[in-house]
Amino acid sequence: MTLTQADSQIATLIQKEQMRQETTLELIASENHVSTAVMEAAGSCLTNKYAEGYPAARYYQGCGFYDEIESIAIERAKHMFGCRFANVQPHSGASANLSAFMAMMKPGDQFISLNLASGGHLSHGMKLNASALYFKPAHYELDAKTELIDFDSVRAKAHELKPKMILCGYSAYSRIIDFAKFRQIADEVGAYLMADIAHIAGLVVGGAHPSPFPHAHVVTTTTHKTLRGPRGGLILCNDEELNKAVNRAVFPGLQGGPLMHIIAAKAVAFGEALKPEYKTYIQQVVKNAGALANGLMKRGYRLVSGGTENHLMLVDLRAKDAELTGAEAALALEKAGIIANMNGVPNDPRPPKVTSGVRLGTPATTTRGLKEADMDNVAGIFDRVMANRRDPAALVRIRAEVAEVCRRFPMPH
Numbered sequence: 001m002t003l004t005q006a007d008s009q010i011a012t013l014i015q016k017e018q019m020r021q022e023t024t025l026e027l028i029a030s031e032n033h034v035s036t037a038v039m040e041a042a043g044s045c046l047t048n049k050y051a052e053g054y055p056a057a058r059y060y061q062g063c064g065f066y067d068e069i070e071s072i073a074i075e076r077a078k079h080m081f082g083c084r085f086a087n088v089q090p091h092s093g094a095s096a097n098l099s100a101f102m103a104m105m106k107p108g109d110q111f112i113s114l115n116l117a118s119g120g121h122l123s124h125g126m127k128l129n130a131s132a133l134y135f136k137p138a139h140y141e142l143d144a145k146t147e148l149i150d151f152d153s154v155r156a157k158a159h160e161l162k163p164k165m166i167l168c169g170y171s172a173y174s175r176i177i178d179f180a181k182f183r184q185i186a187d188e189v190g191a192y193l194m195a196d197i198a199h200i201a202g203l204v205v206g207g208a209h210p211s212p213f214p215h216a217h218v219v220t221t222t223t224h225k226t227l228r229g230p231r232g233g234l235i236l237c238n239d240e241e242l243n244k245a246v247n248r249a250v251f252p253g254l255q256g257g258p259l260m261h262i263i264a265a266k267a268v269a270f271g272e273a274l275k276p277e278y279k280t281y282i283q284q285v286v287k288n289a290g291a292l293a294n295g296l297m298k299r300g301y302r303l304v305s306g307g308t309e310n311h312l313m314l315v316d317l318r319a320k321d322a323e324l325t326g327a328e329a330a331l332a333l334e335k336a337g338i339i340a341n342m343n344g345v346p347n348d349p350r351p352p353k354v355t356s357g358v359r360l361g362t363p364a365t366t367t368r369g370l371k372e373a374d375m376d377n378v379a380g381i382f383d384r385v386m387a388n389r390r391d392p393a394a395l396v397r398i399r400a401e402v403a404e405v406c407r408r409f410p411m412p413h
């Protein structure tokens, strides 16, 4: 029985969502459009089975093909990042992080990271998150002037607190991360260095960002952002003992049965990322981010840190219009068919549900085939949406224009 026959209510909503994705431009920096091959694996019969354990060491019978699939995913992950060990089972980036924490620390141990408001992730010690409930976070800062990582503050915090672990890698940071510098500070105080490359993993694989290896002891990532795979997590390392601790932390530490359909989809996505076309794609993601950034700056917008070196940028709307908030901007953009998220800027005076910024990224639009000139056009549309944000009729007209761009650049089919 098809889904439409079995459950027309859900089937209709999925069709509507498909339509929404086809007819809008996705500028959320953490999203992408996966291939139909990835979706086919994710929607397969592999969802039916328990495979607790690891390849050739399962707690259930009938796992032969699962062993082969997971082993292929692991080999491809190691190949992508040039490291010795990979755990492909984490259900998400946040659970990969918690497992990595469990592998390196005991409950109550101190770690330092960048806080959420400055561009970190909630799994890096936000007060309501398990990372803060069960471990002890403190935060290093951005330089107030340059808005780049302030390594003096990293070093000062590290020497003051002697943390068990130093965490780098961010959700809203548009600049290259100097992993070697972090490692040097970690070595000065005998801390582990953990790199969470959830956002930039694809750039690392595609050669557009330096690798966290050999500097980081443990590397975590999501598989669904620039990596363009199914929603999920991944943990990488080079040390055999740490790898054992990571494996124990993922299962049985934090998770039960792995999502084998998602692991198969990860393997497919990793296979795609190892092809030469993916490198071309990633280079274009970065070129497109540069073009979008320039297009916005020449139209009077300020970008946090003054620009971007990766796939994303943080637009500080105050320089253009002191009244304009991130919430109002993101809502007007949605009405015009451009999907983005509001985001705090460093030391944002407005609360998290209002903010003074929007975060934009180019992974999804680049998958659709947009190039630099198209991104400059998107910057122009962005500017017109801001100027017409209180004019519903103008937003409807812009939405038709955006839909036309979407027709010219279809999603993967």
Ligand SMILES: *Cc1c(COP(=O)(O)O)cnc(C)c1O
Residues within 6 Å of the ligand: 030, 091, 092, 093, 094, 095, 097, 120, 121, 123, 169, 170, 171, 196, 197, 198, 199, 222, 232
């Ligand atoms: C997106 C992100 C994550 C979490 O991923 P989920 O799959 O949503 O749990 C973790 N760390 C960073 C830096 C991220 O940007």
